[in-house]
Amino acid sequence: MIKSKRISVMVASFFLAISGVSGTTAMKEHKGTLPLKNFITRDGDKLMAGDQEFRFFALASSNLHQNEEQLLPDYSNRFPDEYEIRDTLTSIRQMGGTATRCFTLSIRKKGQEEIPVYIEGPGDYNESAFRTLDKVLQLCNELDVRLILPFIDSHSFWGWRGVKEFAAFRDKDGNVFWSDPQLKEDFKNLIQDVLNRKNVYTGVLYKDDPAILAWQLGNELDSYIYDNQLADREAFWKEQITHWSQEMAAHIKSLDHNHLVMEGGGDMAKFLGDPHIDIISRHYYVYWNAWAGRSTDLADLNRKDKQQTKAAGKVLIADEFGMGDTEVLVKFMDEVIRNGTSGALLWGIRSHRRDGGFFFHGESGGYASYHWPGFASADNIDEKNLLHTLRQKAYQIRGLPEPPLPVPTPTPHLLPIHSVDDILWRGSTGAAVYDIERAETPKGPWKIVGKGIEDAVPDRRLFGNITAPKGKTYYYRIKGRNISGETDYSNIQESAMTVHMQPLKEKALEEVRNNILSFWMENTVDTANGGFYGQIAPDNTPDREANKGIVLNARILWTFSAAYRVLQDEKYLKIAQRAYDYLTHYFLDKKYGGYYYELDSMGEPVDPRKVIYCQAFALYGLSEYYRVTLDEDVLKQALDLYRLMKQHALDTEYQGYFENFTRQWKLMRSAWTDSSLARDKSLNTHLHIIEAYTCLYLVWPDDTLKKDITAMLDYLFLEKMIDPDAGHFRDFFSRDWQALRDDMSWGHDIEASWLLLETAHILGDESLIKKCEELALKIADFTYQGISPQGGLWNEELSLSRNVPYSWWPQSEGVIGYLNAWQISHNQKYLDTANLIWNFIDRYFIDHQYGEWINSLDENLTPRPFAKVGFWKAPYHNTRMCLEIITRADDMLSPPAK
Secondary structure: OOEEEOOOHHHHHHHHHHOOHHHHHHHHHHOOOOOOOOOEEEEOOEEEEOOEEOOEEEEEOOOOOOOOOOOOOOOOOOOOOHHHHHHHHHHHHHOOOOEEEOOOOOEOOOOOOOOOOOEEEOOEEEHHHHHHHHHHHHHHHHHOOEEEEEEEEOOOOOOOOOHHHHHHOOOOOHHHHHOOHHHHHHHHHHHHHHHOOEOOOOOOEHHHOOOEEEEEEEEOOOHHHHHOOOOOHHHHHHHHHHHHHHHHHHHHHHHOOOOEEEEOOOOHHHHHOOOOOOEEEEEEEHHHHHHHOOOOOHHHHHHHHHHHHHHHOOEEEEEEEEOOOHHHHHHHHHHHHHHOOOEEEEEOEOOEOOOOOEOOOEOHHHOEOEOOOOOHHHHHHOHHHHHHHHHHHHHHOOOOOOOOOOOOEOOOEEOOOOOOOOEOEEOOEOOOEEEEEEEOOOOOOOEEEEEEEOOOOOOOOOEOOOOOOOOOOOEEEEEEEEOOEEOOOOOOEEOOOHHHHHHHHHHHHHHHHHHHHHHHHHHOEOOOOOOEOOOEOOOOOEOOOOOEEHHHHHHHHHHHHHHHHHHOOHHHHHHHHHHHHHHHHHHEOOOOOOEOOEEOOOOOEEEOOEEHHHHHHHHHHHHHHHHHHOOHHHHHHHHHHHHHHHHHHEOOOOOOEOOEEOOOOOEOOOOOOOOOOOOOEEHHHHHHHHHHHHHHHHHOOOHHHHHHHHHHHHHHHHHHHEEOOOOEEOOEEOOOOOEOOOOEEHHHHHHHHHHHHHHHHHHOOHHHHHHHHHHHHHHHHHHHHHEOOOOOEOOEEEOOEEEOOEEHHHHHHHHHHHHHHHHHHOOHHHHHHHHHHHHHHHHHHEOOOOOOEOOEEOOOOOEOOOOOEOOOOOOHHHHHHHHHHHHHHHHHHOOOOO
8 A cells, every 4th residue: 555645746746757657648648737627616606617507417426436335355446446437427427417426535443454545644645545536537527527525524434434533543532623723733734635636647736627526525514413412512513513614614715716615514504604615515315304303305495495595695506315206306306407506416326346247335214326227126216217317307407408328338348257157247337238149169150148138236146148058168248238229249258167267276286286295295204203293393393202193193194195086196195104004003092992182202192082073083084095095994993983983972862972081981071171161062073073974974875874964964053053143153062052152263164164065965965055055155255254354364253352363274264165155156256255365375374485384373464483283283274275176176177977
């Protein structure tokens, strides 16, 4: 994020001198001049553009310069790009509008430094944000749309913030914003810096830009009184806000002699008499007026307001109106035309998205954002009829006949096709519908496979070509149309899944072969005492005296067995055999059965407990090893362990498994000696039991085992462990499955989302598959709360307090979980998230100096000095991630079975 302190004329000029192509080229092209020549001026109660009265109907465009709809965890869609800005402004022009109003400049909130905003602190601005506003003004000039620009919001809406957050920069309460000399000086400096900013695309100062219709001090400033339930509303607070507004309006006028000032959040009578305030702002809402017990006759309210402003010789603009029945809004528009109100903006428009479809935004009372030219998805708010009526009024208020609708523009752009079930495109402004064609070669012949398709769909499932056979490559193109004509054909896109899966597969192959597995083969083999070292430091120094845990050894067994099965490299099978031999000779309790919890470095038991979590991993490793060796002795060991677990640990009364036993299989209270929470059962243990049982079922499809797995999946996971409302699993339980604490473990949730679906598929139960697919998407959506702005998955939240450091294993599960969600839904956001987490892994977790992955990071993304190899730090999670990517890619890329 590029920041600048006090963007003055001199600083901005210097920035332009050293900036890249876009800024310097713009200077050469425009030379400080703009297409719009006339500033909007005031003649009494009228606005003028030159010698012509300026009146308008259009839509407010709150997201024109900043995207309120945060859909990507890394905020990369925070600021609109040129396509999205142009789409909004072109929509307004196609509706006959010549003006709009964006929302305020966003302000950083303490504790939310990761959210990009315009104002980072007093005199501290986000240059990339202001470049977005620069682009808005450049396109306003090009498209002949005048912009009302408010500075600050009275509310503290998420992502925008306002008065309170501005005061918090100086560690002051929001109530003193209106009177504190330091805060007032800060705000005056903000005004000065914005007015004197030089646009990097046009070379023109904001205060010299005719695209700006008026400066507005803030949005609904007097709402601050009511939002904060302040007493003495009229006698004290409204007077303070009014005085502040008058002082700031005078300050603007002292710096900018070109532009008008608009305000309405205070004492209207005083504003009418203030020489520095030119335009009175009014908001007219049916829904909110009814909620507050005020009149919902918007026409009557507007008529009375206009009588006052006309008498005082001031302009009236309804910069927001709406949220009511079309009949009421049309009556209001007719009154605006009749009484001379200069303009009115319907609330509000949302643009096309760069990644397909439209942005959507819900309002109170069931109302929502509008999308031009109106679509069936918004018939409940009469979108088509209202927008086309607004277009009629936009020309009527200007004294012009309504022309035919323009042909949609620009040509639509097909986005890369990840799946023929989910074809997305960048839409054309004004296109009512689209026609989609398919061919087997890029040159045709073409066949229409979708006709009259709308792209205003809330879930962005724009089109699925269900007639396309899996595994066959097709080519697609698209065109948009409305009643006036159609666009040219779009670009052509190939449908093969290789477009996105092949690069991901290649990354996974490189990582698992040349970093993860090679590290473990080269650094962990204990040639002196057998097996593998129990601990290795971050710089790869082994602790030759460290104890050896069953979890590490069992995970090595599973890892290298699975790696051999997928990658077919004999050297992996040799490591798997070493792990199996050590497991059998040292960890296996030959007297009581099961596997010891921990050995010393020489292989002698130091903790002979039978922890079911660990037994499950031993079973998982043995089952996978049998898949690649078909050694009956291995299968016998696996079956012996399965039967021991059922014999000693199965709770026949409440179902599920107890977790901790002595060497002789006598029940102990808690599995973890350092646990502060006494519990009988846990999600984590049962997740790995079902994982192990499912792997065993692949090699031993026994009916009883199938029933065991089905009961765990359908009853325990889908009924007892899940929090159905929130979409995540509870972690710890009493014997009768009462949740003991409302924790969230992001890694376990997203891991379960794909593991349970895999189990359902192996069982072949269609009902369970459907339930698990729905659950996987719900968990994926819920887990977005656990993704940091940098793209990593936090560990957990314990009793509502976030444990922010990162561990290696949730990142691996996040990639698989979101890849799995994409395969289910074909929703691009899930694939984007999988790639986002992969990039986080590559940047922060892969140890590019010593190999393998770093154990964990602190809240500052600094590696913590924890062992790279240890009781819990094994190659299991990250190897499995890579193997899942490889096998899923192969499945998707392979031709359909004949």
